[in-house]
Amino acid sequence: MTPSTTSPPRALITGATGQDGGHLTELLLAKGYEVFGLVRGQRNPRREAYAREFPRATVIEADLTDLPSLIRAVDRAQPHEIYNLGAISHVGYSFSNPAITAEVTGKGVLNLLEAVRLAGLAGSARVYQASTSEMYGGLAYNRPETGYTEESVFHPRSPYGVAKLFGHWAAKNYRESYDMFVSCGILFNHEGERRGVEFVTRKITDAVARIATGQQSHLELGDLTPRRDWGYAGDFVEGMWRMLQHDTPDDFVLATGRTSSIEDFLHLAFTAAGIDDWRPYVVQNPAFFRPAEVDVLLGDPAKAEAVLGWRRHVDLAEMARRMVAHDLTLAAAPLAVAVA
Incomplete structure (x- = not known):
């Protein structure tokens, strides 16, 4: 067929x-x-x-x-x-x-x-x-x-x-x-907002939302220097x-053609939740370090842009803002239930 x-x-x-x-x-x-x-x-x-x-x-x-x-x-x-x-x-x-x-x-x-x-x-x-x-x-x-x-x-x-x-x-x-x-x-x-919480960006934005709403005191991460x-x-x-x-x-x-570190993303995510300094809330845990880490990954999307006409529209700051806003909504839900 x-x-x-x-x-x-x-x-x-x-x-x-x-x-x-x-x-x-x-x-x-x-x-x-x-x-x-x-x-x-x-x-x-x-x-x-x-x-x-x-x-x-x-x-x-x-x-x-x-x-x-x-x-x-x-x-x-x-x-x-x-x-x-x-x-x-x-x-x-x-x-x-x-x-x-x-x-x-x-x-x-x-x-x-x-x-x-x-x-x-x-x-x-x-x-x-x-x-x-x-x-x-x-x-x-x-x-x-x-x-x-x-x-x-x-x-x-x-x-x-x-x-x-x-x-x-x-x-x-x-x-x-x-x-x-x-x-x-x-x-x-x-x-993005649909990312699983096992991935570092969503792990961060989920924790930021819970910290901002008083449901979590800190966030444990591994190496903060890799750039993606x-x-x-x-x-x-x-x-x-x-x-x-x-x-x-x-x-x-x-790709976007530019890299940012996990520290950069932490700053953007906490800032999106109205918290100026992320450092008091983040603890490095050796258990989260990988046996072999990729320190830098940078892509060149020139071919996709030229051949397919593909363009990106959402930058890193806007992506972090969207993810934090999404997770703040989720974090507020159990609070609303508890108050009711």
């Missing part, structure tokens, strides 16, 4: 309940797509929240580690576009659980590509693979002054980065071997969509 071209475009999103999945679902529904959100298993705690937020999206159960379930999902959705956002995507977690990270984040890409091929959609469906800046590793000897490009050398420094690099090369191999339309987005750090190229997730999912609208499949870096 091949997707019909007379009906609204259909998109299948793996990892639909994650940060990028939520932003992308919102974008595609606004563009008139029929969206199928793939979730893993019946006990996914985010499934109900996703269904409530996006009642027009269809939820499909499948697992990136289970090829038959992926074939069934692809065959049912008959998508014109597939966005593979599903992964175990926390770098720190990957050091504690490297095997399952490799199975889901790495081999899961291979399974999905095989599912597309075996379902007979290799010549019709366009696939987006979520690659990552963590594949570069940030080592001084392979760090370009103007930022990493699509041609820069990879040297991943975590099991997550290694697994993502496997998926990246699997995607390129299927593009070349089976003439599949597979584009890889090498995305640098992108955050931080953008807004809502801007980045538009870049994903643009990659699949382009005439030919390719690899594209999405």
Whole structure:
């Protein structure tokens, strides 16, 4: 079977309940797509929240580690576009659980590509693979002054980065071997209100909101010096969509072209909550230091800007303001219940 071209475009999103999945679902529904959100298993705690937020999206159960379930999902959705956002995507977690990270984040890409091929959609469906800046590793000897490009050398420094690099090369191999339309987005750090609290930016804004409302006294973090190229997730999912609208499949870096440290983000987040000095509230805990840290990651989005016409709209200060405002609203909710 091949997707019909007379009906609204259909998109299948793996990892639909994650940060990028939520932003992308919102974008595609606004563009008139029929969206199928793939979730893993019946006990996914985010499934109900996703269904409530996006009642027009269809939820499909499948697992990136289970090829038959992926074939069934692809065959049912008959998508014109597939966005593979599903992964175990926390770098720190990957050091504690490297095997399952490799199975889901790495081999899961291979399974999905095989599912597309075996379902007979290799010549019709366009696939987006979520690659990552963590594949570069940030080592001084392979760090370009103007930022990493699509041609820069990879040297991943975590099991997550290694697994993502496997998926990246699997995607390129299927593009070349089976003439599949597979584009890889090498995305640098992108955050937002939908980010999980296990990630440092959301951990910070969640704690800032709780500190500002008197529910928490301090925040424990690891190394505060790493510098990241931080953008807004809502801007980045538009870049994903643009990659699949382009005439030919390719690899594209999405980034802001500037870096900021965790200390910089702390300042912006506390300031957004009306707290001028973050230092009295932050404690460094050696338990949060990683075995191998990437000290600087800077991307060069020139190709995406020139070829796709992609631009970012939300800067770091505005992103921090939005995240803190969101978390202040959540922090105020239990207070309102307690008062009532």
